[in-house]
Amino acid sequence: MKKWQCIVCGFEYDEAEGMPDEGIEPGTKWEDIPDDWTCPDCGAPKDDFEMMEVD
């Protein structure tokens, strides 16, 4: 499981947690999120997310 971070506003998407409120089940891999999904905080597109190193 990986984490992805919005490079614009810092929002983090954690694959393990998903986003159940958005209909994204826990465990959903980044590549399985629709391409037109955008950052829930700032609206930036998927392209503006980078994989984070897991500490």
Next chain:
Amino acid sequence: MDTADFTLAQARAHDRKRWLWPMGFGIILIVAAVALTGWLTGLTPLMFAGPITVYLLVPLLDLAIGKDSTNPPERVLDILEDDPFYRYSTYIYVLVQMALFIGVCTIVGTQDLTGWQWLGFVSTIGMLSGISINTAHELGHKNTVVESWLAKIALAPVAYGHFYVEHNYGHHRRVATPEDPASARMGESFWAFLPRTVVGSVRSAWHIEARRLARRGRPVWSLHNEVLQAWAMTALLWGTLLLVFGLALLPFLIVQAMLGASLLEAVNYAEHYGLLRARRADGRYERCRPEHSWNNDHIVTNIFLFHLQRHSDHHAHPTRRYQSLRHFDEAPELPTGYAGMIVLAYFPPLWYRVMDPRVLAHYQGDLRRANLQPGARARLLSQYPPPA
């Protein structure tokens, strides 16, 4: 995306403003040249070229020259996004700005100026420092080492380094919500917004950076603190100037920085005035959409501000470069360019008269959906009662 059917030259030909973009730094060069001419020839009024340009010439030119609402085809935008021509205009801007700033500080620090001459220089350099925050904004959204450092350098003269952090990680996240210090509320005058945004932005930037550093196990007082990095640019620049020219230069530095910062905040005031993202059932705000920013397509201000007024697309695609920002028909539109709106913002009764009906129309008469100033809420709702 398929880009084979456009060559670089064809893509460039699609950008109707292509040869105007270098006027971004061209304008500040001309303004400074006029101010210097005023000083050299004794025609002191010319030294006020900065405020005259921002408050008078640009708003009038906007009205005279009009709008460009064209969008090049998507494939062309992809090519233009990678065209270094546009980047270089912003790099050159920062170099020009620094040279002008240091040059004028040298004059102020070494020459005997009359009170009017001092005021002319401080107001003109103040305007240039304010406009440079916009260039820093363009650069600060880009994820390259060169551009992020140029952004911090561009914020040095105006001592607004925290903007680099607050804007991206604060404003873009909380835009068009009551929690955002950089989104103005309906019924909030510019003069009430100004202290709220200045104090709120510094506080927000510091909290954001402290939290980010804590997550990485670093102390807030560290060289990795980007707020401190950006402020250090000011300490270095101002410190050197004060060391060379003496403390007598300090009032000049402080006044031009205050003028510059307040100019930027007047633009911020206009960008999201009264607009509000609705809260969803789960308590989060809805995503930022085109309807949450005020836009404008007047050419002169758009050149001056690197398409900042195509603000809805900027919030949708914050890392997109200025040349590829698009006009949206569905985005709310200001009656004139940001430059003209700044002048209006200084006179709250005029501002309300022009803007409040626009916010009202945007929300189809239902101001409960707008971002209202708490103290003005009851008055606004009784003045414009929501539909039953």
